[in-house]
Amino acid sequence: MPKDTGIGASTRRREDVRFLKGKGEYTDDISTRDLAHAAFARSTVAHGLIKSIDTAAAEAMPGVLAVFTGQDFADVGGNPAGWLINSRDGTPMKEPKRPVLAHRKVRHVGDAYAAVIAETKQQAMDAVEAIEIDIEELPAIVDVKAALSGDNFVHDEIETNQCFDWGWIEDNRQATDEAIKNAHHVTTLELVNNRLVPNAMEPRSSIGAYKESGDEYTLHTTSQNPHLTRLLISAFVMGIPENKLTVIAPDVGGGFGSKIYHYGEEALVLAAAKRTGRTVKWTADRSESFLTDAHGRDHVTKIELATDADGKFLAFRTETYANVGAYLSNFATATPTFLHGTLMAGNYTVPNVYVNVKAVFTNTAPVDAYRGAGRPEATYSLERVIDKCARELGMDPIELRRKNFVKPDMYPFTSAAGLEYDSGNYDALMDKMLEVCDRDGFEARRKVSEAKGMLRGFGVNAYIEACGIAPSNLVGQLGSRVGLYDAATVRVNATGNLAVMVGAHSHGQGHETVFPQVVGEMLGIDPSTIEIVHGDTSKIPFGMGTYGSRSLAVCGSAVVRATDKIIAKAKKIAAHMLEASDSDIELKDGNFTVSGTDKSVSFGEVALKAYIPHEFPLEDIEPGLEETAFYDPANFTYPSGAYCCEVEVDPETGKVRVDRFAAVDDFGNVMNPMIVTGQVHGGLGQGIGQALLEGCRYDEDGQLLSATYMDYTMPRADDLPFFTVDHSQGTACTHNPLGVKGCGEAGAIGSPPTIVNAVIDALQSGGKNVTHIDMPLTPHVVWSAMNNA
């Protein structure tokens, strides 16, 4: 029987009531009586030297309160990269300063070099047009490979355009090379992991306010992690003391990674608020989002897979060029390295793995983590080359994978890429997938398609990923400059209801529903009496926010730990009230009972006692009932899954239609199945978008060609089939209290290779010798591949 409350119940999302009624409160909805508006002057060329900027005309325009240029920020700090990567030769990565406003040089189309503050947005935009800039245009650096050999540099001091040349694991290199040299068979694949624009529904928006009386700043902003944003602004960019800066991320309409990072506009509105004495708002229009939100993916990779005669994997070796864009965004160096290379053993017992990643600066928007962040790139490379290998060896692609799977009795399993997988059962996932997808009916469906003149293909994929980022000690050794714990405060009010303050930030995930389910279950009380508070640094403990499918695994664990402390203290109070010893007190269904008796007090009575401590053992227990816990995970969590799909390809036009899709995931224990299914749906939408539709393209001058929805294809409902989603095969995570793994990115990680594998299968069934097509598989791309085969 499915439960109707607490852990495991498909409780409806309480936040949806306000979202669906249009009552959410987003940053741009906030207004004040003294509001002024910012607009940015942005470069229309990809690369150029700023010879001069003349703001006099702009300053004289109606309504203009202030004009800023890069010069105004020449003395403040830069926005740093959060992770230090060392190159293979031991040298540290190159870290150019990322300024608030471009100074002396512009480095990508959309790079802001000036800002106007005015009474109205129109006036600010008009004044931006009156700023005169003299730019000496330089050749644009767009292609990653060409960038490394040219004599033209994004940052003058980095004379190769290379940020780092990273090897993982360097000590495995020789063994991997040997294994490949001596192997029975080697499959080689060159591929591109296409660049994506995140396209959160709500554009970025920031409001800066300044109170002269206390020298205090408040920033409302579209952030996935308000404390991280505050830390970056305080410690690195502006030097505002943390206790003088409040960062509030109210309702946020999607992030997908792009709102993890601190952006210059946030610093600008704060500086502008102080200079003008006004509250200053900026909201991106959609063009600014396209040009300046951190983009995702953009890898060029060569992968080799060596096998023996039976199809046993002997080695994976990859060489990847990762485009990091014009500046290092905060996680840009972690994404193509530790979130990517460490996953390059996949679900397999392969003994040798070596990953080389060269990160390259170009005159394009910064590239950083986007839903999946590194793991989609790893999975895509692995699962495409395995599929190609199966075809070359004449083996069934599912059998080839099974032959190499880590088996259930091998956990904990240390992969050849250095991670310790704690739990999983990849064969069980594959079995379930074959059951729910009706594999047996495929041949009949293929015949029906062929009768219509269509080609039908079946594609399969297995993935593993790493969530719940991350053990601070481990990532600290690997170069992370932050800890990756999270925090929660559980406050029981005198009348027995609760507020739970969490470091995670909900921008679509459903924390306001799920966290109360957990706490309610633990305390035996109705979850509707529990409120979640998030997003405001003045109200919540210092947590690291939401990304990398970490909220439940890390912050949820902090919530559990804080609730454990509440229970421990409440038991002491109950023991006093019941004149028993606290070790004899049991908590069940919201009542504290002396075990073996019918003597009990309710949770509400204990709460009241804590705040009205009459006849209270004040010498032993403090009044009040409020506890905080910081939780630092012992390991990553390792969700895994088996995906398959069927596609139909129109051989006359190259158009691909996804007919069926089955996703079977191991997320460990599931707190709210409905929300998990929704997360998978969203991930699949974005993954199928990457595979078939979304292609961010710059031309050779560094102009963004796909800069509007007229040219950048977002997945729409009718591009997607009805999904079959199953998470019945979970194996609990062994090292966090809820046994959870994380479900937010899986769909986007597992689906792109599934789709491409299916399209290749369809084309092969039509007699086309096509072994690989780079994403997105648009009609023209598929048609061209067919006609060149």
Place this chain on the structure above:
Amino acid sequence: MYAFDIERPTTIADAVAALKSDEAQPLSGGQTLIPTLKSRLAAPSKLVSLSSISEMVGLSDEGGVLRIGGATKHDTVAKEAGGSHPGLAGLAGKIGDPAVRHRGTIGGSIANNDPAACYPAAALAHGATIVTDRREIAADDFFTGMFDTALEEGEIVTAVKFPRPEASNYQKFEQPASRFAMVGVFVAKFADGVRVAVTGASEDGVFRWTEGEEALSANFSPDALDGLSVSAEGMITDLHGSADYRAHLVKVMTKRAVAAAR
């Protein structure tokens, strides 16, 4: 957007008068013009809204010819033209999404002559007549190139007259992002021959595929096109498809339109 004035005349005559002022521009459904204004790519000083002019709205039968008022919305055409002009109704029903179809108008679409718009193909394939506030223009003379028409400064499309075909159909191969036509082919069969109009494909905007017309006039069946091929010269190459691909699609879509024509 830049600031502008707006007028809402209720007669064609008043609209024409209002358009005489400097930098005035007609506003119909706004589905092209408003986005252009929002991104500051146009700066008219005055917009003259056509949506309150009742004489420009609706469908009527003029002796077997379907007359559609210039301010008639796509949704209305989709719902009401199907009896006599199934191809035209089908085309209107596939423009954009419901929101676009409840705002966008035939006059706005024809006047704008976007090279990827659907209506120009219908007008050309039907041999329609474009009615303006001052004259009537044959479709063959009206579309003069990408975003270019025979309209004079301040001239308004008040109606479009479509003769009734014996059979017609529109096949649209969508550009994946915009879902405008990457290649759209309208086939219309009349007693005196078949007309084939192609949108989306050519750098010169909508055009007639005369070779296809001849073959289909002789034999109105998809097979009639088998030996023909469409030249890629002058076809659009962009992010979404090459000239070769578009040329190929012209034939594929024409065949499908013939097969589906009713």
